[in-house]
Amino acid sequence: MLVVVGAAHCGAMAEPRTISVWTRAALNAQEAAAIKGAAAAFNRSQSAFKVELLWSSYRNYSDWVQSVAVTGTLPCLLEMDGPLLAQFAWPGYLQSLDRFVSAELRRDLLPSLVEQGSYEGHLYSLGQFDSGLGLWANRRYLAAAGLRIPTVARPWTLAEFEHGMQALAQVKGVEYPLSLAVYTGASEFYPYAYLPILAGFGGDFVDRSGSHAARGVMDGPQSVAAMQRFQQWFRHGWTRAVFDRNDDFEQGRTALLWMGHWKYSDMRDALGDDLMLLPLPDFGHGLKTGMGSWAWSITSTCPDPAGAWAFLSHLMSDAEILRVTNANGAVPARKSALAKSPLYGPGRPLQVFAQQLFSGSGVARPASPGYGAISKAYANAVRAIITGADVQTELTRAAQIVDADIAANGGYPH
Secondary structure (H helix, E strand, O other), X not given: OOOOOEOOOOOOEOOOEEEEEEEOOOOOHHHHHHHHHHHHHHHHHOOOEEEEEEEOOOOOHHHHHHHHHOOOOOOOEEEEEHHHHHHHHOOOOEOOOOOOOOHHHHHHEOHHHHHHOEEOOEEOOEOOEEOOXXXXXXXXXXXXXXXXXXXXXXXXXXXXXXXXXXXXXXXXXXXXXXXXXXXXXXXXXXXHHHHHHHHHOOOOOOOOOOOOOOOOOOOOHHHHHHHHHHHHHHHOOOEOOOOOOOOOXXXXXXXXXXXXXXXXXXXXXXXXXXXXXXXXXEOOOOEOEEOOOEEEEEEOOOOOHHHHHHHHHHHOOHHHHHHHHHHHOOEEOEHHHHHHOOOOOOOOXXXXXXXXXXXXXXXXXXXXXXXXXXXXXXXXXXHHHHOOOOHHHHHHHHHHHHHHHHHHOOOOOO
């Protein structure tokens, strides 16, 4: 329970203490309304603290936050993309949440979010949701092609997936079978969405055993084989590098879309009962999918961590988790909230996302302080590969950039 401290010399109530909160620009109006609603509800619920939201207008929000961090002027509570946690925790920009998070809350969190929020044995962030990455499908086109509907227990194999794209290419109305959402550009989407392809072939970004070196891993034979196959999908015409529009799936130009949860409401409105969510394929090393999403951290310069935690605790309530996940389609962060969600659970439209995560298929991006360099180097390599560049050359160049960053920072010592 929050206690309001009285004024020192009179009976008047003290002014609420301001808790500054920075958040990225929401992907849709419903998600933005959910965050605003959460802040308003918190401010109404008590009088000790007042949350003030600052919405970023920066396209490269994470780069902007990094530039501010070095000045020591970060807000109390900060939203950040999950894989960048180590990049902010390593130099001491964040404070541990261990003293705030109860054992009960920790047990109720999705294990993937505990993994994402931890660095060097301490918990530094909490997310209201994890992400879902899968294959969105047009039911009508799959039926016309006579394709088996895959499940998490029995996903498509690589051969089935490629056969399916070949069959879908012959279906009337399909301009090309698969959208890989390359319109997102060389952003965090590329590392997030295409790491499961590397992992499906046995590859990865870096050596996770300790050195985090990229040479021999990002450009190793498994990763090269994965991206060569990826490139072949473009050469066969099964997918296209479409940068000037982002609604080919919704408009029925494609039968499949390699995408996350965040476009669910738009796709549902466009396709109705024809919209299906399928698991990602098994490329030989088991079903792999993306995991991790935006999360909240208390900064080390916050003058009122108790107030920041009061709001973060409010955000992590079932009611607030469901408010935002009903808006953006993401996987609720708590098992208790997941059980109440109208989007998840048996027979619900997005249950595949939860099934993939609970089956252990999620592939976390490396928890490295140098993840920013990893992400940008790989994304730039993918962009070149999409346009036909030599796969080995591009991945080797990316690996060299990553290892140069590690060397420049002395190996990121603990």
